[in-house]
Amino acid sequence: MAASPPVAPRPHPLAVAARFVMLALVALLTLIATRDPDRLWWIVVLLFLSIPGVVAPRHPVLAPAARFAEVVVVGLAASDVAAAASAVGSLGLGVGAEVILPYLAVPLTVAALQRRSREGAVLLGAAAGTLLASGAVTMTSGGPQIMQIGYLAVCAQWLILGGLGTFAADTLRRWMLVRETKPQPYAEATRLLTQLRSVARQLPGATLDPGGIAEHLLEELRAVAPADRAAVLTASGGGRLVVLAQSAMERVDWETTLDADSAIADAWASQQPATASRSQSRSHRGAEVSALVVPLVAGVRSIGLVVVESNTSLAYPAPVVAKVTSVTGPAALRLEAALLFDEVRSLATNEERQRLAREIHDGVAQELVMVGYGIDNALATLPEDAKETAEELRTLRGEVTRVITELRLSLFELRSEVDRHGGLAGAIAEYARTVGSAAGLRVHYTLDESTARLPAATEAELLRIAQEAITNARKHAGASNLWVTCEVDPPYARIEVTDDGQGMADKRPDGRYGLAIMNERAERIRGRLEIRPRNPSGTTVAVVLGASPRRDSVRDSGNALEGE
Incomplete structure (x- = not known):
């Protein structure tokens, strides 16, 4: 044609x-x-x-x-x-x-x-x-x-x-x-998100994990620079840093404030490597120390820092610094992509949770309330001789009330977020207190949270795991007491929920789906989920993130004493 x-x-x-x-x-x-x-x-x-x-x-x-x-x-x-x-x-x-x-x-x-x-x-x-x-x-x-x-x-x-x-x-x-x-904002957002989706599908799964990239960077640095301690830190907002990954023989409390008099603050401000003769951790008291801080710069923006320290003096001459920067340069771009992807995913997830909460509140929750009012009106107009019908209506009214309570707790769970000022422990404690009060549970807390913070996406996942564990205990365990433990010492964290209910036998099949969800969340942040029975009754669900040599050594010593 x-x-x-x-x-x-x-x-x-x-x-x-x-x-x-x-x-x-x-x-x-x-x-x-x-x-x-x-x-x-x-x-x-x-x-x-x-x-x-x-x-x-x-x-x-x-x-x-x-x-x-x-x-x-x-x-x-x-x-x-x-x-x-x-x-x-x-x-x-x-x-x-x-x-x-x-x-x-x-x-x-x-x-x-x-x-x-x-x-x-x-x-x-x-x-x-x-x-x-x-x-x-x-x-x-x-x-x-x-x-x-x-x-x-x-x-x-x-x-x-x-x-x-x-x-x-x-x-x-x-x-x-x-x-x-000039594209409209939503058209531009659609174009960029489409590109992001295409790139994400082409990359391996671990490539867009900030923690995995940070750990891989530390492994690369071991081959080019001597280090007794090392860490990768990134910005978390509010002039503070969070520890993505670290390696050390002992517990290290790294300096995470950007307004302190430290090589960390100097390197962040100047975007140039900085050396120091004192440790950049607040827990190390060694005499001879060499510290090297290299900023991770993507374009013109600082996205994080790499800190390496040696207990010997003059451990980082100019050739070693050059080797370190040759490794951190490409890693900065990978880490920025992973952090941006994590942020986009968190924003999308939070927006979806808020949307679901609004729809439930304005939809099925309001309709159930109207059903309850209708039952109340029917009870009020029943003749006195219809006792059997009245009893059935009261049973139905109790069931509607129970479902409304469940919906309100679900709305509270959907809207719960980690306050960047209150911390992860505060968010978990508030949720446990609200749910325990609604379910008649006695809640016992053990909260031990460092001033340092975990990445925002990691805190959000830990909160959701704790919420799911508490919800499973409330719905399926038939428990009277709930023990909630929250230990945060970045990059280490341990969240533990224990109940004195009926345990994890076949009597609790409805909780298996929740356990699968918790396991998926733990794997997403490179944590491990632990489920074990409690003696004499009940279940313990714990999620552990990272490793804390000091805590592990104390726990191993305690287990050895119990064995004796």
Whole structure:
């Protein structure tokens, strides 16, 4: 099938109307100035030359040639009309030229709007040359009595106005082009998220895990720099850092504030490696220490820091620093991508939880409340002899009340978040207190949270695991007591929920789905889920993140003593 010929672009109706309005205005002014209808033949010529601009505004030859001819005709007509106006004594030569010069704006503006900046300059030059040449001829033939400087002044004025108009039209065109091509916020977000999804599918799963990238970076650094202690820290907001990964033989309490007098703060501010002769941890008291802090910079933004320390002096000369920076440079880009992906995922998850909470509250929760009111009204209108029906309605009312309570607890769970000021332990304690009060459980707390913080996405996952464990205990265990333990010592964390209920036997099949969800969340943050029976009854569900050598050594010692 033959291809259809391209459709010629049509001129904008407003542009056509503006052209003919300008022609009519110039014709009227010419008639008033000269009082001679014969002078309108210039207007007829301009009308004829405007036809290509109306019929074929984008023609590569006809349209520019017609605009050039229009400029030349305007230049010739200006001197002729000015001389005729001066002869009848209505206007001076300079003022008489003004009646037709405004038409110069038409071809100049069209050229600017069609992205023909060079053509606009040519048209201005042609207009200036034509005005000077025709003016010289007119002044010579007319004699010294019509030689007025006003003519030259008026021509110069309109040429300057034509140049300014051309510049303004070109600027307007560029602005309109930017407005047309600039994507809307949601369209841009869709494009970027689509690209992110494509990239995420092509990369291995662990590649977009900030903790995994940080641990891999520490492994790379072991091969190029001596280190007794090392850590990867990243920003968490509020002028503080969080520990993504660390390696050490003992517990290390790293400096996480950016306003302290430390090499960490200096490296973050300067985006340059910094060395120090004292440890960057608040728990180390060694004598001879060499510390090296290298910022992780992606583009122009600091996203984190790498700290390596050795118990020997002068452990990081310039060649070693160069090797470390050669490793941290590429890692910074990988870590930034993982942190951005984590943030996008957290934002999307939180938004979805809030949306579900709103829909449940405004939908099924309100409808159940109305059902409860209907049952109450039915009970109030029953006759006294319908005792059996009344008992059934009371049972139904109790069941509706129970479901409403469950929905309210689910709404509270969906809306619960970790406050960046209150901490993970506070969020878990608040949830356990609210749920325990609603379920009649006695809740016992053991909270031990460091001033250092875990990454926001990790805290959110730990909160959800704790919520699921508490919910399972409330719904399925038949417990009277609940023990909640929260230990946070970044990058180590341990959340433990214990009940004194019926245990994890087949009597609790409904809790298996919740356990699967908790296991998936633990794997997402590289933690491990532990489920074990409690003696004499009940179940303990714990999630452990990272490792704490000090805590593990204490626990191992306690287990050894129990074995003896």
